[in-house]
Amino acid sequence: MELLYEDLAKKNGSQLFHIEKDITTESIPNMQMELKEIFQQLAEDSSWVFEDLTQKDTSYATHGFHKYPAKFIPQLARRCIEENTNSNDVVCDPFMGCGTTLIESLISGRKAVGVDINPVAYLISKVKTTPINPKKLKIEMDKVLSDLNVYFESNNKQKTLSNVEILPRILTNERIDYWFPNKKLREDLSIILGRIDTIKDKDIRDFCLCAFSNILKNASIWLMKSIKPTRDLNKKIDSPMNLFSRQIKKMIRGNETYWNVLPTNVKSNLKNYLNLKKADARNLPAEDNSLSLIVTSPPYVTSYEYADLHQLTALWFGYTQSVGEFREGFIGSVHKKEFDHNGIKSKLAKQEIEDLGKKSKKEAEAVKNYFFEMQQCFEEMYRVLKPEGRACIVIGNTELRKVPMLNAEVFVEIMLNLGFKMHKIIKRRIPSKVLPQTRDSKTGRFSATSNSDRLAYAYEYILIMEKL
Ligand SMILES: C[S@@+](CC[C@H](N)C(=O)[O-])C[C@H]1O[C@@H](n2cnc3c(N)ncnc32)[C@H](O)[C@@H]1O
Structure with a gap:
């Protein structure tokens, strides 16, 4: 029988629902079996599906400024925040990505702390959370766009309306030539970047850099919608100026909404x-003990290679010279040196690693690193949360080489062992995914075929864990 978590907790006599400070999880026999059963008996909570939301709803204010893989919807973050905190409490996202949790925290009058290892995520989050006076922004953006139009259309390259000198920011890097083989397109992009460099106000300059970053995939031969870097040699590419100008206009509208909804x-x-x-x-x-709530969706193992996916921005902005170097520190990457550790506080994880090891040693090693590094993140969450502070972790289960990866169950097991208790587990259907989908292992695109070795499920969990 499937039950919602509250009903399950009421009905079930298991100690797992009633962990108190003086009970250690080691004293609970068959904890792993019980955890698996809890997840199996859990019914979908339809109030967390947000089925009727349109793309316009989920990209309101600044949320639509930049594409970002695996971002969650603002309405989900908002509900976690409102149900678990009060005004002026501090909410944190340790994997902030493009800043969804932080924007929603600020709009609902909470304080926001966010980090991400990815400098591109930092730039996007900074721009999306920093409101700019709409009048001031409009005046500056009119100048930038008209200067660029004059520059691209007139023969006299030095004369711009606002009389600034545009020095194209030219980059020599073979990876840029690889993704932007058309020389004229590269030059146009250098000119846009050169004009952005002349903007004195840092917030407005960053606003433009965020817009520039978001058009790079469209302006290159990157195969769109692919989650693995793949070239599309037949791609029709619009002019960078058209792409940039459309992007800026969209962001001006988003900034104005954000400005209006943000509490004074x-x-x-x-x-x-x-x-x-x-x-x-x-x-x-x-x-230590300073934050009220964490709302986050962590990276997955061997799913998105964030460093690879943001390489165009990283190369243009000089964050790195090579993709290999850029991958340092990212959790969930398969590109890791082997290292030995046996400190994972989850028997379920150890079993999965062993099962996967029979199919692929490399992937088993990546999963081992992943769970160990996620455990270190949970330890850090425990340190910074106040007693009774909560962590809302949004995570789905997957399958690697037909071995189930019960990420949600493993995370709960690790967190219980670190001193959290289960406050609530929510199972939600992801409305855009109808059935378990397979991914094409070459491009990473979702596909209908079943001969792939990776599987993404139509459900995910919100694990709400409380520091004892
Ligand atoms: C699923 S995404 C988060 C998306 C976010 N919830 C949003 O709505 O945009 C996971 C993020 O974890 C980040 N990440 C990976 N390793 C990290 C680390 N060691 N420390 C902090 N962030 C990391 C990735 O760069 C990525 O942005």
Whole structure:
């Protein structure tokens, strides 16, 4: 019989639902079996599906500024925040990605702390959470766009309307030539970047860099919708100026909405409400026992290679010279050196690693690293949360080489062993995924065929764990 978590907790006599400070999880026999049963008996909670939302709803305000793989919907983050905190409490996302949790925290009058190892994520999150006075933005953007139009259309390249000198930012890197083989397109992009460099106001300059970053995939021969870097040699590419100008206009509208919905006290004192860093989730910029809530969706193992996916921006902005170097520190990557550790506090994880090891040693090693590194993140979450503070972890289960990866169950087991208790587990259907889908292992695109070795499920879990 399937039950919602509350009913399950009421009905079930298991100690797992009633862990108190003086009960250690080692004293609970068959904990792994019980955990598996809890997840198996759990019914979908339809109130968390948000089925009727349109793309317009989920990209309101600044949420639609930049594409980002595996971002969650703002309405989900908002509900976690509103149900678990009060105004002025501090909410943190240690894997902030493009900043969804942070925007929703600020709009609902909470303080926001966010980190991500990816400098591209930092830039996007900074721009999306920093409101700009719409009038000021409009004046500056009119100048930038008209200067660029004059530059591209006139023969006299030096004369622009606002009389600034545009020095194209030319980059020599073979990876840029690989993704942008058309020389004219590369030059146009260098000119746009050169004009952005002349903007004095840092927030407006970053706003433009975010717009520039978002058009790079469209302006290159990157195979769109592919989650693995793949070239599309027959791609029709619009001019960078058209792409940039459309992107800026869309972002101007989003900024105005954000400006209007942000509470005045947050807007006028943003420094006091927002703390963002490019940093590792294992080293959060927060004191012990200081945060009320964590709302996050962690990376998955061998799923998205965030460093690879953001390489165009990283190359253009000089964050790195090579993709290999850029991958350092990302959790969930398969590109890791082997190292030995046996400290994973989950028997379920150890069993999965052993089963996977029979099919692929390399992938088993990646999964081992992943669970160990996620455990370090949970330890850090425990450190920074206040007693009774909660962590909402959004995670789905997967399958690698036909071996089930019960990420949700493993995370709960690890967190229980670290001193969290289960507050609530929510099972939600992901409305865009109808059935378990397979991924084409070459491009990573979802496909209907069943001969793939990777599987993504139509459900995910929100694990709400509480620090004892
Ligand atoms: C699933 S995404 C988060 C998406 C986010 N919820 C949103 O709505 O945009 C996971 C993020 O974890 C980040 N990440 C990977 N390893 C990390 C680490 N060691 N420390 C911090 N962030 C990391 C990736 O860069 C990626 O942005």
